[in-house]
Amino acid sequence: MTRTEYNRTVDHFSDGVYRFILKMCKSKEMAEDVVQDSFMKLWEEVEYIAYDKAKSFLFSTAYHRMIDVLRRETKFGDIENVADRAGDVQEGYTGLQEILDMALEKLPPVQKTVILLRDYEAYSYEEIAGITGLNESQVKVYIFRARAFMKAYIRRPDVVV
Structure with a gap:
């Protein structure tokens, strides 16, 4: 993948990856970190990944990174972060x-x-x-x-x- 294709990938898929991760983890900061890590991983592997496979690579990488972060947070995290994502019970x-x-x-x-x-x-x-x-x-x-x-x-x- 060329630098131009990488930039195009960022433009086309960053919002979708972010929305997906945000829906899963309910934390803006975590979603931003996971998306950034995913694009960094794509950049590290840019010469081995074809442009048409970039979207799948990004979603897969983001998903696995989010699972790792959630597991680590559940195991070692503090109660405040878990409570922030738990959501409020809504009436009616x-x-x-x-x-x-x-x-x-x-x-x-x-x-x-x-x-x-x-x-x-x-x-x-x-x-x-x-x-x-x-x-x-x-x-x-x-x-x-x-x-x-x-x-x-x-x-x-x-x-x-």
Whole structure:
């Protein structure tokens, strides 16, 4: 990949990677750090990665870096950082987007990841498998289960009322 292609990659994919990581970790600072680390890793590997594979490389690198950071923070982190990302319990109807966000937060991490990649970032099953290290069948199962949970969650009267 050339320097021009790298710059084009930054322009085209930085917002998408940032949104994906922010949805996963709920911390602006952590998301910014993870995205920056991912682009640094891409720059280090720039001569080995083709431009058409850069998007997948970035999302995969960012995902794995975020998992590492969250594990380290859970193991060694302080309670204040965890509390910041926990979110507040909201009472009453707050709009469909908020309800979807609340349902998304209740998903297990792997289901949340595949839903974000598929429904929010429009990746194919094959690309999601490459990013997460799962096979396509597992990706499809996790997406099905996540959608079923979210559908059931949205139908609950106590959530909507």
